[in-house]
Amino acid sequence: MAVGRFVELGSATPLSAGAGRALARRAWHGRVCAPTPLRQRAEQFAASAPQVPGRVQQLGRFEAPAAWQLLSTCLPLQAGQGLRPSFEWYACRGAGFHTDAHYDSVLFGAWCLAGPARELVLAQRGLRLACAVDDLVVFDPFEPHAVLDSGQPLYEREHYCGAPASVFLGFEIELIDPVRERFRIGPAEPGAFAICGSTAVNAETGAIVR
Numbered sequence: 001m002a003v004g005r006f007v008e009l010g011s012a013t014p015l016s017a018g019a020g021r022a023l024a025r026r027a028w029h030g031r032v033c034a035p036t037p038l039r040q041r042a043e044q045f046a047a048s049a050p051q052v053p054g055r056v057q058q059l060g061r062f063e064a065p066a067a068w069q070l071l072s073t074c075l076p077l078q079a080g081q082g083l084r085p086s087f088e089w090y091a092c093r094g095a096g097f098h099t100d101a102h103y104d105s106v107l108f109g110a111w112c113l114a115g116p117a118r119e120l121v122l123a124q125r126g127l128r129l130a131c132a133v134d135d136l137v138v139f140d141p142f143e144p145h146a147v148l149d150s151g152q153p154l155y156e157r158e159h160y161c162g163a164p165a166s167v168f169l170g171f172e173i174e175l176i177d178p179v180r181e182r183f184r185i186g187p188a189e190p191g192a193f194a195i196c197g198s199t200a201v202n203a204e205t206g207a208i209v210r
Helices: 034-049 065-074 077-082 177-182
Strands: 005-007 015-017 024-032 057-063 086-098 105-115 117-120 125-129 135-139 145-149 166-174 193-195
Touching: 024 125, 024 177, 034 086, 065 077, 065 166, 086 105, 105 193, 117 135, 125 135
Parallel strands: 015 193
Antiparallel strands: 005 024, 024 135, 057 086, 086 145, 086 166, 105 135, 105 166, 117 125, 117 145
């Protein structure tokens, strides 16, 4: 059963993930209480995460059948059907705007398990989604996004020097047909700007540099 809601995404500029598809017109935001072992591991990562502000640090990939079972029942049915079995730990002391266009043919999930209350900000959509402990967001990795303190309009590196780390359990959802339908992912629109791995994004504002 879903424990969250779909969030409609609007944009004045048509965007596509390469030439193959438009970006998702929906994200999903929910809250899922993490099992104690996952929360304890996240807190360990938070205490030892690299002291590098603004960058997302990859801390290891693994499989966790219990976490997969929990998320597959908490996510919307279609997303649960496409949930991949592997997970990855991520930590950041704030994150400047960027894309993750190397995650081809999937939606990306970020489940916050440790750290202060922050927000996932989708710059092109003017959208801010809560990322406190137990918040979970599913979004299109081709979207320019950042992790900012609540209410902070721009990414400012100095603000995060020495700041506590946020720790996320990352996961991927395959773009099977039901997922495409529920997240409203259609073909690329004529004339849409195509985002790819080499697309430059202003780390402070999230503006796409063309």
